[in-house]
């Protein structure tokens with residue numbers, strides 16, 4: 087459940103930490119901003135790696 | 141409450157819901173929808189003749205369904221206004237069979253089955269939000285058998301049972317046999333301090349004292365009844381509360397440190413057996429009790445969300461409203477002219493609610509007595525000649541301070557009284573049509589130019605928000621924390637103000653790395669402006685990658701004013717990244733963004 091109370095499904099995706107370089111699997115809710123933290127270095131510079139465009 | 145209803149300058153609107161609020165402090169326009177009551181408020185004297193003849197019986201919500209009420213009813217005995225209303229969903233008044241008995245007996249002819257919903261509009265200067273709280277549902281805690289075992293009740297149901305005005309007129313009994321229980325057990329923290337998704341992680345503030353009060357009351361009236369309280373820890377921190385707790389212990393109530401893992405019912409006696417690990421002895425124990433009360437926590441009402449959108453309010457992760465500042469503006473909303481009273485802001489007891497309500501009223505009064513508001517000298521300025529009415533600024537404004545409408549040709553206009561000066565509109569405007577007083581593009585770009593004029597390759601450009609990350613830097617300084625001397629700070633009120641142009645300009649001027657820093661999500665001083673910062677940085681990472689520039693050269697960090705060491709660590713990390721940036725990379729950034737600044741400005 088997101089903060090507005092609506093059940094929104096999380097999308098799996100790969101994140102990349104732009105500080106320490108760690109790539110890891112996570113998920114996000116489309117159109118909902120969340121504070122992101124690197125599980126290794128705690129940096130907020132976390133980039134969602136785009137799925138490869140066809 | 142009765143004083144409120146009689147006050148000549150207070151208009152009380154019951155059965156009413158705020159549908160829309162527009163405008164800003166001093167000039168709010170409020171739309172209210174008021175449900176029909178079907179009873180004339182002015183004429184009804186609450187004599188009760190109508191109730192006596194009403195043939196419809198439905199569960200009484202106020203009494204938690206422990207008794208019934210009629211279709212024409214008063215919600216609870218002390219309800220204000222002291223008048224009846226008809227629950228039309230259950231009334232037989234007009235449909236399907238004409239009953240009309242209440243109308244027949246009403247001497248004053250107060251009853252009208254044709255009463256209609258009313259849409260009302262008001263102009264008000266200030267708004268106090270007092271949305272209250274709701275009791276959590278104990279059903280998900282299946283191990284306690286709530287809803288399954290007759291003698292397991294919630295604390296709010298128990299409250300009605302022992303109330304002199306409740307369904308039993310204050311006579312304690314247990315539901316299965318209506319007999320006075322010889323033993324009653326309370327289980328604390330049901331739904332509160334719960335991290336497994338069935339409740340809320342916070343302490344609901346009032347449950348310990350509510351249980352202590354109930355235990356004292358039982359011991360007072362029925363001293364033979366054995367009372368046990370199962371708890372994690374007792375939080376009796378208010379004035380006189382510890383004394384009350386000690387009195388309860390002295391009266392014979394047994395406090396056992398440990399929350400039962402399971403409650404089982406003896407099907408014959410309907411007694412309940414609580415299995416618990418006693419935290420004081422470390423022993424697994426079983427306690428039999430004739431009745432169990434689950435001390436359920438409090439949570440924000442679900443419909444608080446509607447008002448959140450209407451008033452541009454900010455919520456905490458707990459779903460209560462967030463105050464503008466926890467210490468300095470504890471009753472103010474971030475939206476000017478809006479204040480909080482009671483549980484709208486967090487669960488609290490009557491005393492704290494009354495205190496906060498008084499503070500909120502005083503804050504509102506102070507503003508209205510003054511007749512004018514002081515606004516910060518940093519509000520946004522819109523160059524309407526350059527506005528194409530795209531509406532991005534209005535969407536980005538956390539305060540709803542900007543009006544623009546392409547359909548009707550209304551150019552972007554900012555209501556200065558509502559603008560808090562975060563500058564997000566200016567940073568998001570794709571036409572460069574919005575500036576923020578004292579934090580203009582020119583001023584910030586000049587700072588970038590100055591700091592990169594010499595040895596640009598050795599510098600770290602840091603944009604820091606006034607309230608959190610800049611203050612975090614300050615704190616790191618006064619705490620004598622060491623960090624690399626290569627960083628150069630540019631202060632903005634909010635990270636939302638950091639324009640993409642400024643960042644790209646820094647790269648064009650040879651900056652090896654740039655950091656954008658702001659408040660953590662829950663701390664953003666401009667409601668949610670820093671979400672726009674993150675979106676913007678994410679778009680810039682994509683652009684940098686597309687242009688062959690390493691996205692790592694642009695970093696984003698949330699640093700609170702208390703996180704001096706996080707500020708230090710971030711600067712150390714920035715320095716490490718800076719050292720990886722080669723002279724060729726800096727040159728590439730310089731070329732790419734110097735040439736394409738105007739072009740990318742439009743497309744980012």
Ligand SMILES: [Zn+2]
Nearest residue numbers: 103106124127
């Ligand atoms: Zn990392």
